[in-house]
Amino acid sequence: xxxxxxxxxxxxxxxxxxxxxxxxxxxxxxxxxxxxxxxxxxxxxxxxxxxxxxxxxxxxxxxxxxxxxxxxxxxxxxxxxxxxxxxxxxxxxxxxxxxxxxxxxxxxxxxxxxxxxxxxxxxxxxxxxxxxxxxxxxxxxxxxxxxxxxxxxxxxxxxxxxxxxxxxxxxxxxxxxxxxxxxxxxxxxxxxxxxxxxxxxxxxxxxxxxxxxxxxxxxxxxxxxxxxxxxxxxxxxxxxxxxxxxxxxxxxxxxxxxxxxxxxxxxxxxxxxxxxxxxxxxxxxxxxxxxxxxxxxxxxxxxxxxxxxxxxxxxxxxxxxxxxxxxxxxxxxxxxxxxxxxxxxxxxxxxxxxxxxxxxxxxxxxxxxxxxxxxxxxxxxxxxxxxxxxxxxxxxxxxxxxxxxxxxxxxxxxxxxxxxxxxxxxxxxx
Numbered sequence: 001x002x003x004x005x006x007x008x009x010x011x012x013x014x015x016x017x018x019x020x021x022x023x024x025x026x027x028x029x030x031x032x033x034x035x036x037x038x039x040x041x042x043x044x045x046x047x048x049x050x051x052x053x054x055x056x057x058x059x060x061x062x063x064x065x066x067x068x069x070x071x072x073x074x075x076x077x078x079x080x081x082x083x084x085x086x087x088x089x090x091x092x093x094x095x096x097x098x099x100x101x102x103x104x105x106x107x108x109x110x111x112x113x114x115x116x117x118x119x120x121x122x123x124x125x126x127x128x129x130x131x132x133x134x135x136x137x138x139x140x141x142x143x144x145x146x147x148x149x150x151x152x153x154x155x156x157x158x159x160x161x162x163x164x165x166x167x168x169x170x171x172x173x174x175x176x177x178x179x180x181x182x183x184x185x186x187x188x189x190x191x192x193x194x195x196x197x198x199x200x201x202x203x204x205x206x207x208x209x210x211x212x213x214x215x216x217x218x219x220x221x222x223x224x225x226x227x228x229x230x231x232x233x234x235x236x237x238x239x240x241x242x243x244x245x246x247x248x249x250x251x252x253x254x255x256x257x258x259x260x261x262x263x264x265x266x267x268x269x270x271x272x273x274x275x276x277x278x279x280x281x282x283x284x285x286x287x288x289x290x291x292x293x294x295x296x297x298x299x300x301x302x303x304x305x306x307x308x309x310x311x312x313x314x315x316x317x318x319x320x321x322x323x324x325x326x327x328x329x330x331x332x333x334x335x336x337x338x339x340x341x342x343x344x345x346x347x348x349x350x351x352x353x354x355x356x357x358x359x360x361x362x363x364x365x366x367x368x369x370x371x372x373x374x375x376x377x378x379x380x381x382x383x384x385x386x387x388x389x390x391x392x393x394x395x396x397x398x399x400x401x402x403x404x405x406x407x408x409x410x411x412x413x414x415x416x417x418x419x420x421x422x423x424x425x426x427x428x429x430x
Contacts, residue, residue, distance in 0.1 A: 058112040061087075061100035066429050070098050073425040077418050078102050084408040085113035085262050086418075087313035090426055093399040094321055094330050098426070099314050103407075107263040116248065118260045118310050119405035120300070122386030123214060125309030128249060128319055129221050130364025132236045132305075133169065134335055134343040141228035144342055144363065148173075148220065151227045154198035163206045168220045170347035170361040174202025175220070176211040176354050177282030177289050187215065187291035188302055194223045203279045204353060210361055211279040211353035214387075215290060218306025221364070225305075234303040245329055247318050249311030253300040261300065261310065267388060267411040274356035283354045307387075316392040316403035323365075323382055323394035324401050344382045344396075357414050366414070374415055375402075376423045389416035393423070402426055 063071045070088060077083050085103035089096065105111040121128075136142050142151060144166040149156035155163070163173050175197060187193055197219050204211060213220075225233035234251035242249050250257065273280050283289060290307075293299055299308055318329055323344055327335030335343075346367055349360035359374075360367040365382040366374050375383045375393035378400075383393030388409025394401045404419045 058104075059100065059102045060112065060114050061098075062096075063100065064097040067097050067426070069425040069429050070422060071100060073422050074100055074102055077421075082408065082418055083406060084109075084265050085117065085119075086404065086406040086408075087113065087115065087117070087119065088402075088404045088422055089313035089317040090400065090402045091317050091321060094325060094328065096314070096317075101313075105262045105407075107265060113262060113407075115314060116260060116312060117262050118248070118250075118253070118257060118312065119262055119390065119407060120264060120386075121249075121309045121311055121316065121390045121392075121405055122307055122388060124316060124384050124386040124390045124392045124403075124405075125251060125304075126217060126221075126306055126364040127323075127382075127384040127392050128237065128309050128311075128316070129218065129233055129251065129305040130169070130343060130362075131241060131319060131322055131334070132225060132233050133165075133221055133363065134322075134339050135236065135240055136225060136228050137342070138335055138339045142224060148224065152194075152198065152223055154195065155223075157199050158201040160202060160206060165224060166347050166363055167207055169217065169363045171210040171213050171217065171352070171354075172207050172348055172361075173213070173220070174204045174206045174211065174279075175200055175216045176203060176213050176279040177216060177284070177286065179203065179278065179282040179286070182286075182288040184288045184290065184292035186288070187304070188298065190222070190303075193219050197223075203282060209350065209353050210348050210359065212283060212355045212359075213306070214283050214354075215304065215306050217364070218304050222303060222305045232303050233305045241329075241334060242315070242319070245318070245332060245334075247311075247315045247329075249309060249315040249319060251305055251309050252303040253310045255297070255301070257310075258297065258300070262407045264388070265408045267409045269411045271411045271413045272356065273354075273413075277353065279353045311405075313403040313405045316405070317401045320383070320392050320394040320401035320403065324396050324399055326396070344380075355413055359414070376427050385412070385415050385419070388412075389418060391415060391419035391423075398430065400426075400430075 074088055083103045085105050087101045090098040101113045101115045103113050105113045105117050145164050148163050148168050149161050222233045321329045322334050326337035327340045344362045346360050352359050360369040368381040375381045378395035378397050381395040385391045389406045392403040410416050
């Protein structure tokens with residue numbers, strides 16, 4: 001386990017702060033990456049607040065007593081060159097126990113990543129969007145078991161009349177991607193995209209198997225939200241959930257927030273998809289499978305409820321409390337417990353046609369199940385991962401949430417190895 005390293009000139013001040021009941025090393029040199037003199041610290045009695053800035057990658061944030069192994073694991077990733085910038089956060093029963101940022105916010109390593117730096121979370125957006133869908137379900141604007149075509153009549157084309165909201169949002173609709181006659185620019189035309197998807201024939205019989213819908217999941221969720229409520233899904237998130245609770249997560253980022261967005265290092269290798277079939281090719285491998293990234297600002301400003309959420313690890317961990325705590329986020333009840341049960345229950349499981357894995361799906365969520373635990377050991381844990389490594393999870397048995405975001409992307413498809421190690425460290429600290 002990596003030890004913190006302190007310039008010994010700071011030790012008297014640190015001892016004074018510790019005696020006052022709080023360790024806040026905002027001016028100290030604090031690094032796990034190698035200076036000459038190591039100082040052993042007494043066990044902390046209070047949360048350890050850290051702000052480290054040296055010629056080494058910086059660290060910002062705090063861990064509650066006993067959760068230092070999560071910090072140490074994060075610092076080990078930085079020391080091993082696995083990170084550019086990253087954040088990790090965890091809560092138990094609504095209380096923060098980890099909130100850390102490490103590394104840099106830009107590829108030139110001139111700005112430190114901070115706890116309020118904004119990270120693209122990619123498909124972790126689905127777990128966030130699913131909360132907005134649950135909010136609509138609670139208010140009777142839609143129902144999980146009703147046909148999509150009840151709200152969106154055009155969707156009934158090409159044999160899709162019986163596809164339910166729950167089936168479509170658990171990757172069973174047969175619409176993993178658009179197989180032909182499309183462009184990466186077309187995704188930004190919401191009306192054109194919805195019309196194309198409504199007319200599209202399924203790539204497999206709906207309801208017979210899952211096939212991960214990386215982008216089209218958000219088209220369906222967004223169209224359902226708009227038709228059920230009149231507002232976009234991103235607006236519902238902002239006005240009804242994230243905004244009132246002061247949660248720093250966006251689907252459709254305002255331009256004023258752009259200076260906080262970190263730079264991304266793309267993975268050097270493509271993921272391993274296994275045997276390539278038409279659903280996988282449409283989902284990931286056509287040149288139009290993902291929206292154009294020619295304009296990063298346009299991508300972040302758009303509303304793509306499957307893939308372009310922007311936020312902090314703390315924000316994701318707070319939103320996930322609704323899944324872990326029967327609909328409560330902090331002291332606020334966002335959803336009734338019964339709605340959360342419906343949102344998180346298994347809708348389908350088995351070998352996925354797109355991802356080379358056996359996955360249990362809820363509405364917009366991956367689920368742990370016996371013999372197939374994705375997110376730690378919890379039998380009822382739900383969550384999602386995002387392109388490049390981001391991860392959010394909620395364990396209702398322990399009232400635990402966890403989130404990890406990174407700017408140095410890997411080619412992992414389900415859960416990144418860094419996230420797995422951080423989750424293991426978190427459970428080891430319980």
